[in-house]
Amino acid sequence: MSSDTSKTALNDKERLEFALDATATGFWSYDRSTDTFDVDRRMQALLGMTGKALVTKNEWLEALSPTDALVFSAFLNAASRGEASSDDLELRFRRFDMGPDRWLALRAKSMPQQDGAEIVGTARDISDVRLHHEQVHVLMREVTHRSKNLLAIIQAMARQTVKDSLTAADFERRFSARLRGLSFSHEILAAQDWRGASLIDLAHGHLSAMIEQHGERVSITGPAIFIRPEAAQNIGLALNELTSNAMRFGALSGPAGRVAVEWSLEADQSGEPRWLHVLWNEFGGLAIEPPLRQGFGHKVMERVVARALDGIANMTFAPTGLQWSLRIPLHHLMIEDDV
Numbered sequence: 001m002s003s004d005t006s007k008t009a010l011n012d013k014e015r016l017e018f019a020l021d022a023t024a025t026g027f028w029s030y031d032r033s034t035d036t037f038d039v040d041r042r043m044q045a046l047l048g049m050t051g052k053a054l055v056t057k058n059e060w061l062e063a064l065s066p067t068d069a070l071v072f073s074a075f076l077n078a079a080s081r082g083e084a085s086s087d088d089l090e091l092r093f094r095r096f097d098m099g100p101d102r103w104l105a106l107r108a109k110s111m112p113q114q115d116g117a118e119i120v121g122t123a124r125d126i127s128d129v130r131l132h133h134e135q136v137h138v139l140m141r142e143v144t145h146r147s148k149n150l151l152a153i154i155q156a157m158a159r160q161t162v163k164d165s166l167t168a169a170d171f172e173r174r175f176s177a178r179l180r181g182l183s184f185s186h187e188i189l190a191a192q193d194w195r196g197a198s199l200i201d202l203a204h205g206h207l208s209a210m211i212e213q214h215g216e217r218v219s220i221t222g223p224a225i226f227i228r229p230e231a232a233q234n235i236g237l238a239l240n241e242l243t244s245n246a247m248r249f250g251a252l253s254g255p256a257g258r259v260a261v262e263w264s265l266e267a268d269q270s271g272e273p274r275w276l277h278v279l280w281n282e283f284g285g286l287a288i289e290p291p292l293r294q295g296f297g298h299k300v301m302e303r304v305v306a307r308a309l310d311g312i313a314n315m316t317f318a319p320t321g322l323q324w325s326l327r328i329p330l331h332h333l334m335i336e337d338d339v
Helices: 002-022 041-047 057-062 066-080 127-164 168-191 199-206 208-217 229-248 296-308
Strands: 025-031 036-039 054-056 089-093 102-110 118-125 218-221 258-267 273-283 312-318 321-329
Touching: 002 025, 025 041, 036 041, 036 057, 041 102, 041 118, 054 057, 057 066, 066 089, 066 102, 066 118, 102 127, 127 168, 127 229, 127 296, 168 199, 168 229, 199 208, 199 218, 199 229, 208 218, 208 229, 208 258, 229 273, 229 296, 229 321, 296 312, 296 321
Parallel strands: 218 258
Antiparallel strands: 025 036, 025 118, 036 054, 089 102, 102 118, 258 273, 273 321, 312 321
């Protein structure tokens, strides 16, 4: 009989050990009379301890921030009164082996009939969960920030487009085209998790209507360059306005005009790359003259984009066609590690 009982107890212990291993759950107990923690091998691994089963209360609390140490002391006092923790207490521990800090979820309760002298508890590593939550929090703040910027851009678009439009139908056409352009830039950025965008993809996307209608009369050349979200959004605005202008009034409004878009890296006097230079050239179109008033598109190409990107923009109404150039500092490009 005693042999069967011993065998059953051993099996139960083995099951418990297996369950704790499977869930990576550490076990610890606290002796109030000696102010020490007894930790099992799993708890030792979580805390970065080697061959040390006993930890003093001071050592334990020193592994926590002052605020977390106060919270954990209150947690122990509640457990000593027999109040089981219904929710995990999540604390950030500095490991004893100086490894990366770990977030642990703790639960505890005083042993029955021990008058609160011994408290037992468990701990689980939730570092990955906490990291995920922090990343989501950062992402939500970024989404909020970008949403505010996007709404500000749309409001500016609406105000300026109203000024430039003669009728409600004209406003709808202009405003819808600008929203589509802005939406396309955002689609490209979203596909790259808002890290940035390929300048080639950005140009081909915004010039797609011209390419479909005029084919070889449109050329796009330049090295493979990735630009940051702010640059992609603003250059996209300019390309959208330039495309619309070329098809309605510029080189592609006639039968023989051409549009060439190119970009390159420009060096300073020392030979070090300093600028990204984007150039838009129209050739062989109808004769053009500077507009009598500056609409939204003109302001975007001449001032808004350059100001947003700490750059320099120039627009020339040459007899051969519109010329627009933009130079922006290289810090608006994505480095290889970002791509």
